[in-house]
């Protein structure tokens with residue numbers, strides 16, 4: 001049987017609260033605030049690090065090579081925790097179209113000195129894992145111990161950590177006395193959703209619907225990863241897993257479907273959630289996810305409580321300030337004082 005706590009970093013949060021999501025339905029739509037797990041790490045990503053960090057320590061690794069896009073939440077999140085622990089860290093990033101240091105690229109460059117950031121041309125990105133592995137071998141030949149963390153933290157070491165989402169959700173249910181038959185989560189690499197699926201299977205294999213908004217990737221890529229983690233999970237569990245009991249339902253984003261794209265509709269949703277629900281969500285994942293849930297619930301009004309996982313965090317808004325500003329509207333009565341000084345009348 002898995003004893004996840006033994007392999008989890010101590011001192012990091014694994015509990016997040018739930019509360020009704022205002023502006024969505026009649027008070028029976030709840031949101032799980034994974035953003036509150038950490039101030040600097042984006043939401044559910046912290047759960048991956050809960051077990052990646054102890055694995056690094058247990059193996060005496062002194063240098064980590066991370067892989068990801070220039071705007072990756074994963075690089076900024078893991079980067080902080082590694083620097084904090086005195087573990088050397090380097091990043092292979094896809095060369096961004098716009099090199100302006102804003103949002104996560106600014107944060108990554110604040111955390112890592114220039115020589116620790118390796119730019120990879122977009123046309124060579126397909127070979128990035130091989131390049132990072134070759135770089136790691138070079139470093140190890142000089143006597144270091146190096147771990148390569150693939151894009152999105154997609155590695156076996158993340159497994160015990162990502163399983164904690166299910167246990168925490170069951171705690172929320174127990175404490176609130178509400179049972180959620182439908183759970184809505186978004187997917188980038190899919191690892192967080194996979195952890196939830198496997199964790200629910202391990203803990204409580206009775207039927208629920210898990211709705212997955214495919215922010216990046218497709219159903220096939222998701223299921224391929226799922227089977228890989230399922231195999232690792234069975235090994236960790238020491239035997240076959242309980243029968244699925246959960247069928248994931250996949251949803252394409254209801255607007256701006258291609259990964260990374262943000263349109264007027266998504267920006268409007270970002271503003272709407274701030275004003276109605278009091279939550280500052282990032283446009284790339286969470287506003288798109290919540291908009292998709294909103295549309296689905298409108299099309300199929302639920303008669304049972306629903307739980308939406310918010311796996312993001314407000315740092316994800318930082319790359320979007322100039323695009324969000326025009327949507328503010330002006331304050332009646334005193335619009336002048338809220339305008340930038342350059343636009344104010346003398």
Ligand SMILES: *Cc1c(COP(=O)(O)O)cnc(C)c1O
Nearest residue numbers: 073187188189190191192285312
């Ligand atoms: C990474 C991320 C996700 C998705 O996580 P995966 O485990 O890669 O599917 C969702 N929302 C935000 C804000 C993220 O940064």
